[in-house]
Amino acid sequence: MTPPGFEAGQACGAAAAWDEQARIAALESYSILDTPPERAFDDVVRLAAQICHAPVAVVSLVAAEKQFFKAEVGLGVRQTPLDVSICAHAILRRGLFVVPDTTEDRRFAGNPLVVGSPHLRFYAGALLETPGGLPLGTLCVLDYEPRPEGLTAQQGFALQVLARQVMSQLELRRALKAREEDAARLAESERQFRILADTMPQMVWASRPDGFHDYYNRRWYDFTGMPAGATDGAAWNRMFHPEDRDRAWGRWRHSLATGESYEIEYRLRRADGVYRWTLGRALPVRDQQGRIIRWFGTCTDIEEQKQTEERLRVSEERLRLALSAAEMVGTWVWDVPADRITADPGYARLFSVDPEAVGEGLPIASLLPAIHPEDRPACQVAINAALRGERDGAFEAEYRVVLRDGNHRWVEALGRCERDAAGRPTRFSGVVMDITERKQAEEAKELLARELSHRIKNIFTVVGGIVSLSTMGLGAEVRNFAGVLRRRLNALAAAHEYVRPHSADSRPAAIETTLHGLLGQLLAPYAEVGSDHVRLLGDDAPIGVKAATSLALILHELATNAAKYGALTGPEGRLTITGLRRDDRLVLAWQERGGPPVAGPPERRGFGTVLAERGAITQLGGSIAHDWAPEGLTLTLDVPLERLAH
Template sequence: MNAFEVRADEAQPYRSQGQDWDEARRLSALDSYNVLDTPPEREFDEVVELAAQLCDAPIALVSLLGEDRQFFKAEVGLGLRETPRDVSICAHAILHPGLFVVPDTATDPRFAGNPLVTAAPHIRFYAGALLETEDGLPLGTLCVIDRRPRPEGLAAQQGFALQVLARQVMARLELRRALAAREASERRFRVLADAMPQMVWSTRPDGLHDYYNARWYEFTGVPFGSTDGAGWNGMFHADDQARAWERWRHSLETGEPYEIEYRLRRADGAYRWTLGRAMPVRDAQGRIERWFGTCTDIEDIKATEEKLRLSEERLRLALGAAEMIGTFVWDVPADRITADAGYARMFGQDPAAMATGVPIALLFEAVEPADRDRVRQQIEQAMATGDAFEAEYRVHPPGGETRWVVARGRCAQDAEGRPARFSGAVVDITERKRAEEGQELLAKELSHRIKNIFTVIGGMVSLSASGASAEVKGFAATLRRRLQALARAHDYVRPHNGEAQPAEGGTTLRGLLATLLAPYGAEEAGRMQLGGDDVPVGVKAATSLALILHELATNAAKYGALSRPEGGVAITGERLGERFGLTWQERGGPEVEGPPERRGFGTILAERGAITQLGGTIRQDWAREGLTLRLEVPLARLAY
């Protein structure tokens, strides 16, 4: 037996974070998740991609250790779904609590003879964080692998991030197991709702509340059941109650999603800004059966917004202050830079000395070491080509704080084409950088919370439909698909945390189309053609378009052109002055006998979005050879 091999039949007890365990119990726990040999899933794939990026590693794995093999639920850079257990480094890692790091496998007697080290993929560095159940049973690891040794191991931040991501993997496995269990949907719903960080609630069709999760009672401190019915409105700040009632009545009357910001009273009496949202759940006839909603504490986000506003104000003041801007002239042949007092202060130099000139090497001492080579290369390129010079970098003057600056200039050449005089200006942009960081943090936080809400509502729908009739399950599946279409649209226009970015030039209609229609696989098969003009698409317009296009693609796959191998869809965009036209044309499907006798809820929802949200029009031509749909909307509404 190799030094790192663990035999499953030995059932030897080990210690892991204070818990005794044996191999039989560990394998039983792993089986309960029903995850071995399951296909790849996006949520796990994104974790290994992020782990590889954070740890600067070519390979990252979610490795689950079975009886005689290790199965990779997610992998990047390896190209395998499993390997034998007797060559598994993870089998050794699960015997150690916390983070297990092997700086160089080739010099470690436990692994030097391992075929994964001596042959492909030539593992030289390994770092693994335990995937551990709440009972302390290790299922495997989230690990990163390098083909070169790393004597320094992982940075502290990288190690911390790897362990955090491992806990996220376990959280996803736990959620996956909970959703797969077929028990009383009400009990499972309450378990899921109580585990959510948001306050979750539901109402009857008339809008009267009949359920709150544990988080609601923890936050508000009110007795159980005291806010049922209409009692919830008394929890809001007096100045917000009338507005909250008006918005809620509007949603009840129209069936439109509910969204509002109000101040909610916490258990200690303090009012905190809260984002309230709700979605209706309808039956097959479109009647509202229930409302499910969430309350999310956004007090910290509001505070961040205020800080951002103040930072932007400081930035405006800073840019207007003379000391935040400096000018310079560099006599290249003499290697002397002369500059004004503002430039001297930014680089921590004596203004009198800068007025007479100093060597450029003296100023480079104040440039952040990590930025020096890049700035030198940009300067040399500007000198060689005569092109405009622009560089952002950090300066750390002696005795001062690190500041961000942007330098702009141009190098004039003498009659023989040699660099002669390099002049320009430097602007302190530290406050702008801080404002940008705050804005990005706010955007990521909002994006994360919005995606949480999509997940919560999707989970509620799934659990609520469990054990119901086939008709209700079908409706629930349709609603989940529409939520997924909205989530894909959100991911496209609000990408964060390692997700794919929109194409260069910003969020566009064609990019949104490609993202939403990719699951149907028709574009790759040449059965879905995207052509014509492209236009920018804003966040709100993307939501309405997502519903419309999802409904069209779903109907085409069920009944239209995409239901037959020879069928196809052509989607064409056309600028029409201040308006934009989008044509959806199906051909090659079953012969159309005329308009459908009954319009489905999805079609009604899509048309309402086109007319109400986008201010546009929809026309449908049910020709025998296939449906042609024409959508026209104002360009200004598309970009909103």
Template sequence: MIRSRIGAPIGTMCVLDRTARPEGLTRAQGDTLAALARQISTLVEHRRTLADVDARERELAASERRFRVMTSAMPQMVWTTQPDGFHDFYNDRWYEFTGVPYGSTDGAGWTDMFHPDDQAEAWSRWRHSLATGAPYEVEYRLRHHSGAYRWTLGRAMPIRGADGRIERWFGTCTDIHDLRQAVADARKLAAVVETSKDFIGLATEDGRIAHLNEAALALVGLPDLDAALRTTIADYVTPESREALEGVAMPALDRDGWWEGELAFRHFATGEAIAVLFTVFAVRDAAGRHAGYGTVTRDLRERKRAEEARDLLIKELSHRIKNIFAVVGGIAALSARSDPGARPFAKAFRERLGALAQAHEYVRPHSAGSAPRVGGQTVLGLMRLILSAYAEDGRCRIAVDGDDAVVGERAATALALIMHEQATNAVKYGALSNEAGTVTLTGRRTDSRYRLTWAERGGPPVPSAPTRKGFGTELAERSVTGQLDGILEHDWAPSGLVLRLDVPAETLRF
């Protein structure tokens, strides 16, 4: 029987001899066979040891291959260290991110990859983990292969043996730069929302309030967000505005994705109606699916009060200006009575003053009842009002047509003066000085310019352009350049004068 060193049987040794030995083996022969058995046992154990070592080596190699395959497949940067913190492995993600040569960051070379401002903190936490065995976690800026530093989350856990001692450290680095930037942007946006003076809110798809900022709670008199979460968008408008919300705003929101208009909110505590500019828009998730609604609402009460005060002041000024026109006209009439030689001048002056008064009356603020009487504040509307005085026996001798445009007070006074002078000259010398002549006044608008063309036909022949300009013409040209920033051209055609007034469309609104 052959036994191992610890006495376990591992086999049997058999010796064959050519001669029978009934007397048995001698002592020397027995010792020889025992020595031979021991030698065989030693050889068998040695072979088993070699086989076990080879198996372990193959197992270690396979385990290392599995480890490298696994770490190469991971999206994070993976690294390992010896128990003392000496870095001895990085996966491909590390080298792809940093762009450094393979092996160049082994040992302590990894610390040079951190932003200088982050190195002290990273080292401090790493030393603490090595000393205590506590998990390692820190955020730092890691140098990217582009040269920029990107925020990274570094983590490591100790791997312990059966006796509890740390055998290795296994760590990862995760690029969190975009996430960190998104969080910072979200915090900024949240700060803007919460500090905004406007009503800002979010609602779910069914219209229930999901969030309101502090300004929103204060505007409608709600005590806190919990109270707001029990309401819907419809709860905030007055009964008079609910029809506009449900019949106009929501259909437009479903169709166009947003709506803006004036509504009246109600104060939950006092019942006060609050004039607001209400904006509502659809909110969608990252996949483009409808996720609810956002609202931005501005309190219009101060603006409404300011508008009312302004309108009252403008009406008062308009009334006083109208009185001034009347007083100045009266003074001119008195001057004409006392001085017959001044009558022609006084008559022309009063007519010009009357044209300006008509223009002022046309663009001044009116009540709801008087607005239809003046026909609206447009260029062609003003022209028809001023030139209606030149109709004869119900026959309109000046035809007004073409593109229209909104007109403001300053532009209206200049246009009224120019067209009054032109009509006066036409009555004296041009197409309106006989019974057959006519005038067409045409408006044409482009993207940035507006042109009025005055064309006379059927009047006395025009021999040539006048050699000097009268006071009225000078006054009209100065009004065009000074008040309208425009151009006034006269074409003295034999068939009749053609006047072209070209101004920036923007100046007409003032």
């Protein structure tokens, strides 16, 4: 902003560099424009007028379209248009701005306030400047008579000091208002939190960063029967079963020391004296510097769940006993501290070991050699993971067992390693089943799938050849069309390799690459990716061998439907696919525009659509959402990155 008639070098001090938009934003942040008079500012202008022996003194704030006088003496108005403002020139220079005689300064000689009432002849203004160096206006004094000598040194110094006092008042005013607003927001937030916490079925608590518990919701007091405040501080630990107190206290101290989340199961005393199993969880709340400022936790009654788990354990034990009589199933129990495995005759039969010897107990090292050498390392890794307590001690493995006659059979082993209170492995039990016939069936199925895939690809090849033969000798336009058709047929053949089920041996190498690579392969039969018709935007992500088939089925189904009914049915259609990483998830948006109008969700879902949705939920652990807008379908696929990479 440069007022008319301004020329560099005509005011005292060096020219300042700032952005007008930022200056206006800074002025508005003080919420001072168009506010009524305040004594703190009125006193400043009266003192300035007395010190400078001036009939007029003003606190002038230069806004976008006007100058507003927060305080004035001798002027009689609260604002003037910006085009008559002398202060608008003063803010363009740092320091003190002095005009000894306005009639001799061509910038102001024609100013209506100079040539007309009140006939201002002298001006001196001290800059009102934010801590960030943005000028808001001036504290100025004016006279009806020229002052060739300007202000004395003492008057100039005093005017600048008073200008700083004006800025201090503005900063104080803004700080007080911000504090009041923050206190209203904090009180409302706390009120809403307490309402929410008191209506939750769980027990909710909070503590200071040092672990001092200072809040519990209503559910806590209803459950425990304790009076308000009785469990503050460390007194909460008295509510636990005596056998669980040291463990719970130790886990809480660990979370306080490391900042890790808190999770533990313990028995909590109810108001009637009965102890019930409870799941305790807590997470830290951190400030912008990463410092913990609060802990918020919950206690969930899981007594029924524990009882169900016990009933399930008994049921599993009964099942183990029942399976022990089956011909192709065996059970085993490993006493880990003693390193003794005892097993039933079914186990002995599968592993070609003496039933009496394994019935009395054998060290695990004597049984591992029965596992095929190629499968032994992976099996050992699974055993060690269960011993360490990974996946809650669950054990699962498929491997070949070498029989005494040199042949081998496939078995599947399932089990779980139990641990004592100190976390040491104790009892490792499980079941082993002969799955040789299943494996043979899977191999036959894979062979059939390969043969079927081979024949399907041959069909694509034959059709492509027929197209080529049919266009020989025809015009260039027909040959070009035939070339496009052949390329689409080839792309469909390549995409077929993604959507058919694969084994580890038959899976194409490209299937383990990225989302964009898979999309390019699947969409190639319909339009060139990167053209006006199909665009891939946003984030890419790696795709693992397990997720590839399910994802390919979903995308192939979408592309097929788009070509049949949606955006890829005509030349005006547009398909935009956008990937967005959100923490540990990938959100894929499939948006169709320019196709036939959409009347709403289809009345019937085809088999392919149902299969694709089930794959998204069960295989990928994700979700699918449809928006059937009139202008086109928008589908959102939300998948965990971890599942996508498997």
